[in-house]
Amino acid sequence: MSGGSLWTVVLVAAVGCYLLKLAGLSVPAAWVEHPWVTRVVEFVPAALLAALVAVQAATSGPDLVVDGRLAGLAVAALALALRAPFIVVLVLAGATGALVHVLAG
Amino acid sequence: MHPLGGVRGRPGVLASLAAVSAARTATLRDAVGLGLAVGLYGVAFGAAADAAGLDVWQALVLSALMFTGASQFALVGVLGAGGSGLAAIGSALLLGTRNTVYGVRLAPLLAPRGVLRRVGAAHWVIDETTAMAVAAPDRELGRLAFWATGATIYVGWNLTTVLGALGASGLGGTAQAALDAVVPAAFLALLWPRLQRTFPEAAVQRRVAVGGAVVALLLTPVVPAGVQVVAAVVAVALAGRPRSEEVVQAGELASPPEDGAAPRKRPTSPSEEDS
Numbered sequence: 001m002s003g004g005s006l007w008t009v010v011l012v013a014a015v016g017c018y019l020l021k022l023a024g025l026s027v028p029a030a031w032v033e034h035p036w037v038t039r040v041v042e043f044v045p046a047a048l049l050a051a052l053v054a055v056q057a058a059t060s061g062p063d064l065v066v067d068g069r070l071a072g073l074a075v076a077a078l079a080l081a082l083r084a085p086f087i088v089v090l091v092l093a094g095a096t097g098a099l100v101h102v103l104a105g
Numbered sequence: 106m107h108p109l110g111g112v113r114g115r116p117g118v119l120a121s122l123a124a125v126s127a128a129r130t131a132t133l134r135d136a137v138g139l140g141l142a143v144g145l146y147g148v149a150f151g152a153a154a155d156a157a158g159l160d161v162w163q164a165l166v167l168s169a170l171m172f173t174g175a176s177q178f179a180l181v182g183v184l185g186a187g188g189s190g191l192a193a194i195g196s197a198l199l200l201g202t203r204n205t206v207y208g209v210r211l212a213p214l215l216a217p218r219g220v221l222r223r224v225g226a227a228h229w230v231i232d233e234t235t236a237m238a239v240a241a242p243d244r245e246l247g248r249l250a251f252w253a254t255g256a257t258i259y260v261g262w263n264l265t266t267v268l269g270a271l272g273a274s275g276l277g278g279t280a281q282a283a284l285d286a287v288v289p290a291a292f293l294a295l296l297w298p299r300l301q302r303t304f305p306e307a308a309v310q311r312r313v314a315v316g317g318a319v320v321a322l323l324l325t326p327v328v329p330a331g332v333q334v335v336a337a338v339v340a341v342a343l344a345g346r347p348r349s350e351e352v353v354q355a356g357e358l359a360s361p362p363e364d365g366a367a368p369r370k371r372p373t374s375p376s377e378e379d380s
Contacts, residue, residue, distance in 0.1 A: 001158070001190065009190035010163050013180050014170035016194065017201035021173070022227040024208015025217065032209045040342045041206050044199055045175060046310045047317030047341035049296035051334045052182040052196075054318035057289035059325045061187055072286025073293060080297045087145050089294050090287050097286020098279050105278075 068100030132241060132250050139233055140257025143174070147262040149291040150177055151269020156284050157185030161270040168266040172259065173231050175295060176200040179334075182292065188331015195335045207235040214238060214247050229255030316341045 001009070024032065032038075057073040058064055072093035079089045147168065154164035159181060167177045176197040183193040208230045215238075217223040229251070237254040241247035273284055299310045317337045324333035 001184070003160075005190055006159065006163060006184075009180070009184070009193055010159070010166055011170075013176070013194045013197040014167060016198050017171045017173055017176050017204070018228060020198065020201040021204040021208055021230040022224065024205040024210075024230060025212050025215070025223050025227050027209075029209045029212070032205055038206055041202050042306075043310065043313045044338055044342055045203065046296065046299050046313040047338045048179060048196060048200055048334065049175070049292050049299075050314035050317040051321035051337040052179060053289050053292045053296060054321045055186050055325065055334055056182055056292060058322065059186065061330060062326050064322060064325060068282055069286045069289055073289050076290035076293050080294060086142075086149075086294050090149055090290055093290030094283035094287040098283035100286075101279050101282030 068097040068104070071100050072097040128242065128246055129249060132237075132246050133253050136237060136250055136253035137257050139237065139254055140261045143233060143258050144261030144265045146174055146291070146295075147265030148269035148272070149287065150174065150181070150262075151266040151271070152273035152284055153178060153185065153269075153288045153291065154181045154266070155270045155273035156281075156288055157181040159184070159270075161267060161274065164266050164270040165263065168263045171197070172228060172262070173201060173204055174262070175203075175232075178292065178295065182288070183331040183334055185288065186330050186334070188334070189329060192329070192331030192335055196331075196338070199335065199338055203232070204230050207231070211235060211238060211251065214244055215251060226251075229259065231255075231258070233258055313341050316344065 053073070057069045058066065075096040076089050076093040079092050084092070150168065151161075151164050154167065154177075155161075159167075164181075167180065171177055171180075179196040179200050180193045183196050184190075208227065211226075211230060211234075215226050217226045234251050234255045238247045238251035241250045276284060296314060298304060299307075300314060301307060304310055320337035320340050321333045324336055328336065
C-alpha cells in the first residue's frame with residue numbers, strides 16, 4: 001500500500017470511529033438500545049479479537065503456517081492462565097518467537 | 106454522596122466533606138493507576154503499527170485521533186496481514202460500534218452542555234472511561250472518573266505509542282521475529298478477560314471467540330487478506346443474534362412500553378446500571 005493511501009485509511013478510520021462515539025452521545029437512546037444491537041455489539045469484540053489472534057499467529061498471506069508466532073501464542077496463553085501481567089505476557093511471547101527463529105534459522 | 110451527611114450540624118458536615126474528599130482522591134488514584142496500566146498497551150500498539158508498515162506519524166495520528174485501542178489494533182492487524190484498506194477500515198469501525206453503545210449509557214451521566222463539550226467528551230468515550238464512570242458511586246464522581254481516566258489514558262497512550270513505534274522501527278531479524286510473536290499475544294491478552302468465568306455470558310463469549318478464529322482460518326486461503334477477519338465477525342455476530350422471542354422478552358425488560366424515553370432521563374446510579 002502506498003504512503004498516500006495508507007494515510008487515507010488512517011484518517012478515514014479515525015474519523016469514522018470518532019463519529020461512532022459522537023453518535024452515542026447525540027442520538028436518542030432508543031435508536032441504539034435495541035436488544036438486537038446491544039447483543040451483537042457485546043459479542044463483536046470476542047469474534048474480532050479471536051479472528052485477529054488466529055490470522056496474526058497462524059497465517060502468512062493465503063497460507064496457514066506454523067512458526068515461532070504460534071509457539072509464542074501458546075506461551076502467552078499459559079502466562080495469561082497463570083495471571084501474569086500484560087508486559088510479562090508480551091515479553092515471554094516475544095522471547096519464544098525469537099528463540100524459535102534462532103533455532104530454526 | 107451520603108444523603109444524611111450534611112443535615113446533622115458541624116461534625117456531620119466535616120465528616121461528609123472528608124468522605125467526599127476521600128472519595129475524590131480514591132477516584133483520581135484509580136483513574137491514574139488505570140491510565141498507567143493502559144499505557145503499556147500503547148507500547149504494544151506502536152510496535153504492532155510499525156510491524157504493519159505504518160510510520161511513527163501514522164501510529165501517533167491513530168492514537169491521537171482514533172483513540173480507541175481495540176479498533177486501532179484491528180486496523181493495523183488487518184493491514185499487517187496484507188489486508189486492503191477497506192477491510193482495515195471495516196474492522197476498525199466494527200469494533201468502534203461498541204463506543205456508540207457506551208455513549209448512550211454515558212449521555213445522561215455526563216449531560217454535556219453545548220456542542221463543544223459534547224464534541225470533546227465524545228473523543229474520550231472508550232472502554233476504560235465508561236467502566237470507571239459507570240462504576241463510580243454517584244454522578245459527580247462518575248464525571249470526575251470519566252475526565253480523569255480519559256486524560257490520563259490519552260496522555261499515556263499517545264506517549265507510549267510513539268515509544269513503541271520508534272523502538273520497533275530499528276529492529277533486526279531476530280528482534281523482528283520476536284515482535285511478530287508479540288502481536289498475536291497482545292490480541293490474545295485483549296481477548297482473555299472476555300473468556301473468564303466472571304465475564305457476563307462467558308460461555309457464549311468463548312463460543313463466539315472459537316467461531317471467529319475458526320471461520321477466519323477457514324476463509325484465509327480463499328478470500329483476499331483481511332477480508333476473512335471482517336467476514337468472521339459478521340458471520341459470528343449474525344449467528345449469535347437473539348431469536349425473535351428472546352428479542353421480545355429482552356425488549357420488555359430493557360424498556361417498558363409506557364416508559365420509552367426513560368434511559369436518557371433517569372437518574373444514573375450504579376445500582377440502576379445494568380452493566
